[in-house]
Amino acid sequence: MTKIRIVTDSTADIPRELVDQWGIEVIPLNVVFSENETYEDGVTLSPSAFYEKLETEQAMPTTSQPTPHQFEQLYRSLHSDGAEVIYSIHLSSKLSGTFQSASIAKQSLEDELDIRVIDSKQASYAIGIIVAEMAKMANEGQPVDILDKRLEYLLQETTVYFLVDTLQYLQKNGRIGKASAILGSLLKVKPILSLSKEGEVYPFDKARGPKKAVSRIIETIKEQYGDEPIHIGASHALNEELANELIERVKQECQVESVVITSIGAVIGAHVGPGTVSISCTKATNK
Known part of the structure; x- marks a missing residue:
């Protein structure tokens, strides 16, 4: 049976219990309040802490995507753990450069690993609802061809x-x-x-x-x-x-x-x- 892993980013807003249940890998984006104050979304800055901070900060925070190197490290780690196929499903490319970073990382590993980088064209749990379904199916042992068909349908529907x-x-x-x-x-x-x-x-x-x-x-x-x-x-x-x-x-x-x-x-x-x-x-x- 092909070992399949599902990767997404923190903008999918997937509850932690689903991440743990289905073994989803979540790469964090960054939130920047100042030159010396950068946080990893969902890792070093929870939603509640963020909204509390937003009330007291005068400057509007900015955000940035993970680097291609971070994606490459994650993909290599999953490969070392036995992954043969990786679906990497991300925030709309119209809203972030995250999809581009993942695509660059994929290019450097194409000879070693089957990585399928997908622009969900969605945001927040509209990404998460797709990712959770794909991860559930992968955990059930569904084959790649079935996952491909389901993913195409989910992206459309x-x-x-x-x-x-x-x-x-x-x-x-x-x-x-x-x-x-x-x-x-x-x-x-x-x-x-x-x-x-x-x-x-x-x-x-x-x-x-x-x-x-x-x-x-x-x-x-x-x-x-x-x-x-x-x-x-x-x-x-x-x-x-x-x-x-x-x-x-x-x-x-x-x-x-x-x-x-x-x-x-x-x-x-x-x-x-x-x-x-x-x-x-x-x-x-x-x-």
Whole structure:
């Protein structure tokens, strides 16, 4: 049986229990508050510590991707441990250079190891929902051809919608993409954002207030997935109440097979800000 390992990065916001359960390797991105103050996302800076720090810091934190050398070290370590195939699934290349770093590392090891570097074109648990499914299947002993088919399907059928309290974080960090079109019209309007097929932030819709925004998201998910079984995950930045509300509403309207709730980590949090909530969905079976 081919030994398969799954690698992702810290922006997937996968709960620690799932990381441990399925043996997922998570490479951290960096959060920089000052020249002398750099942290590893989820390693030396937890989500709770990050949001506490964000309240007291005057300067907006910046983020940076892992280096190709870090990826190469990780891939070599997994190879030494017996890995024959590595799926390395990462944050949208429109939002970070992480995919590029992983691709460079892959090139240096192509003669030694089968490494499949994937641009998820997603962010936060919309990456995690794909990674967790792939890692579960790998642990069950599913072969590479089945994993390839499932991954292709997951990349096509996974969607994410998110609500932010303010667009200032996305704007200041240069990740706002096409959502800039709604900057001037947000007085009492709650923007519903999503990621395009190319992995860029765009304004999906807008609603007057969070309750109407939640209803619009639920309506969209119901239209998209119908009665097919789905996996869902909600990630939040200090807004667990709204995350739980989204989950309960989706469970009422759709055939939910599994649910995950998780915190938005420091890197994604630096770009979306406190109060953000996202809901990620994917089909539980290929059809």
